[in-house]
Amino acid sequence: MVDLNVHIGDLQLKNPVGTASGTFGFGEEYADFMDLNKLGAIYVKGLTAKHREGNPYPRMAETSSGMLNAVGLQNKGVDYFISNIWPRIKHYDTEIIPNVNGSTVEEYIEVTEKLNEVEGINAIELNISCPNVKEGGMAFGVSCPSAMAVTEAVRNVFDKTLIVKLSPNVTDITEIAKGVEDMGADAVSLVNTFLAMAIDVKTRRPVLSTVTGGLSGPAIKPIALRMVWQVYHAIKIPVIGMGGIMNATDAIEFMLAGATAIQIGTANFIDPQVTLKIMDGLVSYCEEQNISKISDLTGQLRNI
Amino acid sequence: MVDLNVHIGDLQLKNPVGTASGTFGFGEEYADFMDLNKLGAIYVKGLTAKHREGNPYPRMAETSSGMLNAVGLQNKGVDYFISNIWPRIKHYDTEIIPNVNGSTVEEYIEVTEKLNEVEGINAIELNISCPNVKEGGMAFGVSCPSAMAVTEAVRNVFDKTLIVKLSPNVTDITEIAKGVEDMGADAVSLVNTFLAMAIDVKTRRPVLSTVTGGLSGPAIKPIALRMVWQVYHAIKIPVIGMGGIMNATDAIEFMLAGATAIQIGTANFIDPQVTLKIMDGLVSYCEEQNISKISDLTGQLRNI
Amino acid sequence: MKQIQDFKFSGYKWLNYSTYILTLKTDESVAGLEPGNFAELQIPDAPGVFLRRPFSILDVDHKKNTLSFYIKIVGKGTRQLGKLKLGDKVSVIYPLGNSFTVNGTQKALLVGGGSGVAPFLLLGRKLKKHGVDVTFLIGARTKEDVLLTEEFEKLGKVLVTTEDGTMGQTGLVTQHSAFTDDFTFDKIYTCGPDPMMKAVARIAKEKGIDCEASLENMMACGIGACLCCVTETIHGNKRVCTEGPVFNTKELVWLI
Amino acid sequence: MKQIQDFKFSGYKWLNYSTYILTLKTDESVAGLEPGNFAELQIPDAPGVFLRRPFSILDVDHKKNTLSFYIKIVGKGTRQLGKLKLGDKVSVIYPLGNSFTVNGTQKALLVGGGSGVAPFLLLGRKLKKHGVDVTFLIGARTKEDVLLTEEFEKLGKVLVTTEDGTMGQTGLVTQHSAFTDDFTFDKIYTCGPDPMMKAVARIAKEKGIDCEASLENMMACGIGACLCCVTETIHGNKRVCTEGPVFNTKELVWLI
Ligand SMILES: Cc1cc2nc3c(=O)[nH]c(=O)nc-3n(C[C@H](O)[C@H](O)[C@H](O)COP(=O)(O)OP(=O)(O)OC[C@H]3O[C@@H](n4cnc5c(N)ncnc54)[C@H](O)[C@@H]3O)c2cc1C
Ligand SMILES: Cc1cc2nc3c(=O)[nH]c(=O)nc-3n(C[C@H](O)[C@H](O)[C@H](O)COP(=O)(O)OP(=O)(O)OC[C@H]3O[C@@H](n4cnc5c(N)ncnc54)[C@H](O)[C@@H]3O)c2cc1C
Ligand SMILES: Cc1cc2nc3c(=O)[nH]c(=O)nc-3n(C[C@H](O)[C@H](O)[C@H](O)COP(=O)(O)O)c2cc1C
Ligand SMILES: Cc1cc2nc3c(=O)[nH]c(=O)nc-3n(C[C@H](O)[C@H](O)[C@H](O)COP(=O)(O)O)c2cc1C
Numbered sequence A, B: 001m002v003d004l005n006v007h008i009g010d011l012q013l014k015n016p017v018g019t020a021s022g023t024f025g026f027g028e029e030y031a032d033f034m035d036l037n038k039l040g041a042i043y044v045k046g047l048t049a050k051h052r053e054g055n056p057y058p059r060m061a062e063t064s065s066g067m068l069n070a071v072g073l074q075n076k077g078v079d080y081f082i083s084n085i086w087p088r089i090k091h092y093d094t095e096i097i098p099n100v101n102g103s104t105v106e107e108y109i110e111v112t113e114k115l116n117e118v119e120g121i122n123a124i125e126l127n128i129s130c131p132n133v134k135e136g137g138m139a140f141g142v143s144c145p146s147a148m149a150v151t152e153a154v155r156n157v158f159d160k161t162l163i164v165k166l167s168p169n170v171t172d173i174t175e176i177a178k179g180v181e182d183m184g185a186d187a188v189s190l191v192n193t194f195l196a197m198a199i200d201v202k203t204r205r206p207v208l209s210t211v212t213g214g215l216s217g218p219a220i221k222p223i224a225l226r227m228v229w230q231v232y233h234a235i236k237i238p239v240i241g242m243g244g245i246m247n248a249t250d251a252i253e254f255m256l257a258g259a260t261a262i263q264i265g266t267a268n269f270i271d272p273q274v275t276l277k278i279m280d281g282l283v284s285y286c287e288e289q290n291i292s293k294i295s296d297l298t299g300q301l302r303n304i
Numbered sequence C, D: 001m002k003q004i005q006d007f008k009f010s011g012y013k014w015l016n017y018s019t020y021i022l023t024l025k026t027d028e029s030v031a032g033l034e035p036g037n038f039a040e041l042q043i044p045d046a047p048g049v050f051l052r053r054p055f056s057i058l059d060v061d062h063k064k065n066t067l068s069f070y071i072k073i074v075g076k077g078t079r080q081l082g083k084l085k086l087g088d089k090v091s092v093i094y095p096l097g098n099s100f101t102v103n104g105t106q107k108a109l110l111v112g113g114g115s116g117v118a119p120f121l122l123l124g125r126k127l128k129k130h131g132v133d134v135t136f137l138i139g140a141r142t143k144e145d146v147l148l149t150e151e152f153e154k155l156g157k158v159l160v161t162t163e164d165g166t167m168g169q170t171g172l173v174t175q176h177s178a179f180t181d182d183f184t185f186d187k188i189y190t191c192g193p194d195p196m197m198k199a200v201a202r203i204a205k206e207k208g209i210d211c212e213a214s215l216e217n218m219m220a221c222g223i224g225a226c227l228c229c230v231t232e233t234i235h236g237n238k239r240v241c242t243e244g245p246v247f248n249t250k251e252l253v254w255l256i
């Protein structure tokens, strides 16, 4: 029996496999395909203070081994989440982690304060890396002072586990990671999507309504993996790794690079049962390699 | 007849299609497969002041729709290039553009001064974005002041067309582009490779001897395209676009985003004749779309 | 309930050089489904194809355990899907999306263009079963693109327009005399290119009758999770894969 | 001269569950080549395979215009290459790399492990033509992995070691008695896993004879342009695809 438990702040997750925000709805969308109780965590779709319509259609484009999205945080607002969605999903025996967004520090605080009151919500993921909104989002995550400011503000109003989600669109991600660690983050998750673009040569127009969008999927995996490895060596709090994980091998790579837990994003679209397969693969790997606790894999990359 | 000529600084290139430094050797390696005289330009392998052995093997890894390399500027030095290689390749009826590297500003100056004396060398590409060397390289390209300093120093000793090759591993590539434009660069080329990583889960070791390497190929295309588009709108000098161009459609996307010319890198490994196919495809596109001068495509992205 | 099931390639019927009916078979039983539902197919061994591809369900055979799709080649995925070999496995997520409503309809006009006729076979059957008088109006560029008419003739009257006049009336589907002659339809169903559906919706509005359109927005997940496929409605953005693909055109914010 | 040529799949001969001989045919004439040369194959419709894959040339038939390869399945590319269907096109860049030298050799030992025996068919033939006495020494894990022996027996003596003792002598190839019994070879050629080649090179060094090893470094371009495939030699880094794949082991900086 492999021990799959991992710890992130005050959370004990039953296994390292979570689903990435924005790619798994509120979990329910996948309930027909799998037993959600098996997941280590579900990071639900990004929330803002008020209802947001998101960006106009078209919002996606397929790319080589990846996709662009420009959803732009469409959601019904945190109040709706708390009163209508949370009651429907809170019974799942997995950690459900809201993804907190804002155009201003005040909005981040507002959303967080409300979630702080909800029993059963034990952690939030602070998204300072959304590339698809005009104001806020990634703007906070690509400058160290503003990343620190928003983390500090949210930390002040949140008593439970605070995960800060980092943007890969930066020169030095370790600087931001260290900054948010200093401000009291309990963990960092990385990476969010890469700012990218697609053009339709027939119409000579951008494919996305917003011109640019966020690139996810296996295309970005080698860059995401490098960032996880760098951040792991720069900070002491746990790292939650993601970016193009499609199978158990990819997941193990992220753990060896330094991730304590991982998130699966785009892969869910291709195989809604991929998370279960990844869990099985993690167990097989540990068995083959005589690893009794999966947490022993974290950061165990050997020297070349 | 479509007019394929494009202008970069003082250069008139017979067509926009060039081959990216480090992926096309010194041109000769491809002479068995194609008529090199047909190319718009050949950007030859990176040069340093002295002979360099580069990094230890293994130097490459395949990734989803891309590859990592960690060659590390292996070359015989600029003197060897000038006395042994240049005489063999100078007769080709295409623009041969050396790629200049250094660990220090002094080394960049030394290499440039020597190339400045060579008749027939009409341009250099200043590589401030190599992710595979311990000193110099990308370090210059990810900070605006150092990118400006090295550009200024090289500009002072180089009378001909100066192209500065930018790193994509930055928060804001337009800032660096503007900086080098201010220091007298005649054009910028982008992007170099993305700092990335691969792990072998069986051995639990990095695949590359240097742990990290540079990601190229179609995986990076959406990000590269976004950067070309951003830089085009930020500066007045021409942009040479690259990053994952595999076919004429990709090339056209880069031109619409703002590239005056393009470079083909990794695609040469898969099809050594790909540059010719891209040229044919550009001509067909222009004919279909009634474009008589290919330079009219540059930056002609319409609004969504 | 949505499911993910492995099917095996079972056969093609090529309708013209770029359109085929693909039949897939499973060893298990095929789930129940409604006209308008679609499926997300994972195209095996398709270089350059990353995501699944959505297709309307053309037909279902609960005895033979088969699903079939009417597919028009428009790019790499649909091309590759036309090259399956016996034994090839295709993973299918289905049934997805809502379906057409038939309640109260007495005389229905089904206006389709291109691969947009795909959902009309199941819809036509259901309408017929409910005693609805059914007329198909099919628009195409040329004769060779007018397909499935034999099937449709079993279910109702079939009218045709071709742009080049090689079959039926000449012109666009919305120029067909069915819209001008004494018009007694009480419902229009439409599926096809956006501009066609918009023109049809405009006519329905003029005539004061209901029109249901099946949209084909770009999709990533197909199951309501990603919010990529939205269309603007009078009640805000709705997911075409979940609240659609069928919308009453009165709900859509189309600039018509 | 190196060329890029389209070949068509012409047939397989499966040697065991994971090893096959692949024959490719072209309509044009096949270029001349030397033992040790390799080719870069583009694997058609191979999901997840981005770059070409290098393989030694096993055999060439200038009358039938065919090339053949001896391929061991180790990953996605070699798996996919074992699933070609008649008519499938494979783009081949060849002949690449240098070749084994035969000058002056009188009695040669060819030590191969796994798919490393591939270049030995052409090499054995050439040696035989030059009147060289040829002995093949083939190491494998088990009997089922000892392949091509019939072909080799036409060219010289064949010795075998298997790790599990199911064929020939038990143990590693370097433990074969050929190395201890009175050793009269004046040249060793070796190809196979790195540790095996290093052990063989060490023996050659002890015996004071020349040894040529064919290396299998990871390659991106295969034609000398990218500098990814280098091996360290006493004259600095050399490209395995161009200055190699065959190196005199005296030149290699192997920690042996
Ligand atoms: C609910 C729904 C039902 C559909 N039913 C059918 C059907 O029954 N028969 C049929 O032939 N087609 C149908 N389509 C369209 C079909 O999904 C696309 O033609 C297909 O995905 C194109 O894939 P490709 O790889 O061949 O094209 P690509 O090479 O990816 O692109 C070629 C062109 O097709 C468009 N396209 C690509 N992906 C999609 C997508 N997911 N949705 C819409 N357009 C896309 C692109 O914009 C591009 O212009 C349906 C689409 C939806 C959303
Ligand atoms: C000059 C040369 C001649 C060769 N001759 C033969 C031959 O005759 N028969 C034969 O079966 N194999 C030969 N090989 C090895 C063959 O190239 C690899 O087995 C093949 O590329 C693996 O591809 P894959 O997609 O199946 O494996 P992948 O899925 O890419 O990887 C599986 C494993 O193979 C290794 N590998 C991947 N690519 C290469 C590569 N380019 N070179 C070496 N190892 C690699 C990886 O490290 C990994 O451990 C030769 C290699 C070289 C360089
Ligand atoms: C359609 C889509 C919507 C997303 N929405 C959000 C979001 O609301 N909040 C967030 O933090 N990240 C969001 N992301 C980013 C993912 O959570 C994840 O960081 C990214 O996709 C990289 O992982 P992947 O390659 O496994 O998909 C979204 C990604 C996609 C593809
Ligand atoms: C093997 C290899 C070696 C490279 N060497 C250099 C180099 O010496 N100098 C340089 O400026 N860029 C070098 N590059 C980067 C390419 O010139 C190019 O910027 C990058 O590969 C992106 O383009 P692509 O995706 O078309 O390959 C190298 C790339 C590869 C793959």
Ligand code: FES
Pocket (backbone or CB within 6 Å): C218, C219, C220, C221, C222, C223, C224, C225, C226, C227, C228, C229, C230, C239, C240, C241, C242
């Ligand atoms: S395609 Fe994902 S929500 Fe509709």
Ligand code: FES
Pocket (backbone or CB within 6 Å): D218, D219, D220, D221, D222, D223, D224, D225, D226, D227, D228, D229, D230, D239, D240, D241, D242
């Ligand atoms: S593989 Fe490119 S130089 Fe050898």
